[in-house]
Amino acid sequence: MTIRLSGLRRGIAGAAFLLAASIPAFAADAPLPSWNATPTRDAIIAYVTRITTPGSPQFVDPGARLAVFDNDGTLWSEQPLYVQLFYVIDRVKELAPLHPEWQTQEPFASVLKGDIKGALSGGYDALMALSAATQSGMTTTAYIDGVENWIATAKNPVKDRRFLDMTYQPMLELLAYLRANEFKVFIVSGGGMDFMRAFTEPAYGVEPENVVGSTGALKFQIVDGDPVIMKEPAVTFVDDGPGKPVGIETHIGRKPIFAFGNSDGDIQMLQYTCVDPSVTFCALVHHTDGVREFAYDRNSSMGRLDKGLDAAAANGWTLVDMAKDWSVVYPPAK
């Protein structure tokens, strides 16, 4: 019972095997050790010091210290594809024997031929068809168990490294630094909410209830005496762009004071958070490191950062230059 509580799940160390990217500890007088001594690190530390120093005109009560983080491209790598897309692709391949019609039916046929670009050329409808076929029709428990099992070993094909080992060490340190300063940390991401909940606690120390994401319809049922929640095909909320402030209002119900993203889909979240720059902090990760990670911005199909670069300049948001600001990108692989 100290390990897994029958009939319950999540947060009960049920995902203990995942404890890969362990949350870093650091000396209170030397935070952010994997950040170089640049103006970016200085800006983060100056902000946190300002709003946590009692008597400071910008002091913020601990109860109001809420921080929101995008996930893909902000806390872990999102190239060459979002991790959840790799999951969907692997599930299509796994389920293909049960669906002989997929051999000729798009977008499944392209996926099975390994032509991901062709599959995604069908746009939103193709994506929804792939998602519905692989991420609905089961209980939420079965779905999350499946993601948990998959992600324990799944690797990024370009880096030949587990996705779980491609979280960003400097961002893990930032999460720890904020928590040490009594911040409550939330993830607010366009990714599937239950997909993320399969790994955010072991990967980032973020409990399931502090994960905000895109959602599909759910239905309560009692199946053979067992009360379960079924995942249905309909998408009910897209937590991206203007959806992010709505997701924050719905799930958190008050404004954060600290927001971190990396793409155009994060612009509205930052606009919503950083109205008063004296007590708020907004930043974007700029993917400038083609050697250690991936270099992309205005023309990328995953995590495009185009209008966001201009918005950062116009609004005074901090831009993290990955190549210059981070001495380490990934934690040591386990």
Add this chain to the structure above:
Amino acid sequence: MTIRLSGLRRGIAGAAFLLAASIPAFAADAPLPSWNATPTRDAIIAYVTRITTPGSPQFVDPGARLAVFDNDGTLWSEQPLYVQLFYVIDRVKELAPLHPEWQTQEPFASVLKGDIKGALSGGYDALMALSAATQSGMTTTAYIDGVENWIATAKNPVKDRRFLDMTYQPMLELLAYLRANEFKVFIVSGGGMDFMRAFTEPAYGVEPENVVGSTGALKFQIVDGDPVIMKEPAVTFVDDGPGKPVGIETHIGRKPIFAFGNSDGDIQMLQYTCVDPSVTFCALVHHTDGVREFAYDRNSSMGRLDKGLDAAAANGWTLVDMAKDWSVVYPPAK
């Protein structure tokens, strides 16, 4: 800045004036002082002791100690009408000068004549019309500020007592007892999520992000340079009956181990929570006290407890007999 952070809201002691029903403190060796020494109190204490005693076969890790509470009729009174209905009625009266057509248009005309029963005879459609007219078309901030102002003084007409002074003292003690035992407490209620968030922190110590309720459509907009969330008329989620487990899965993402309700709308929440009775606890408040509170169950139009009484007996859920189990109902009025 220690009181109200410009541009932010909630939880920043913004509702400090509400600190009416202060969260009770008690000696660790004498919990639940307003509960009589009945089998009900014994069952609660025996359960909490069992799952928090290290080495107990039913020990539950602190991270998995999640408790969910219905609000109306479970944490405060819901007779003769749900508090939110009183709010809607008062708003209709307040807005009536701007809507001369309401004098003849139902359900508004009945409300303005003081015939609430007549207004509600229009069923779901009438309720939605009243709600849309009074609870959409403004920013979430303006809406919550309005509820906050209203509830600071609004009174229950039967008891001539502020709604805020009609929380249940024994339940406040139970919340405190659970928190002292490292439970995380959530409200899961059919009430409007943002309506509840206007008072749950001062009234119960439950932060906005731990409140799950019914929701309407929201839209992000930038109005005169100010990023806001507008409340739209459409209802997007009803957190009642089979909606409660769905609300729990969506907002919390894992199963609670402790659930407390008082009506048929709570049955599915309790079914979902109490699969394994050795490590879970489920209870319903039975409104048996017509002198100190209100006496009602199988035939009430607010908070009907009919099937729930049978489900409690069939499933072994604890039934709180308000008249016998509670030595005090309301906290001392402020």
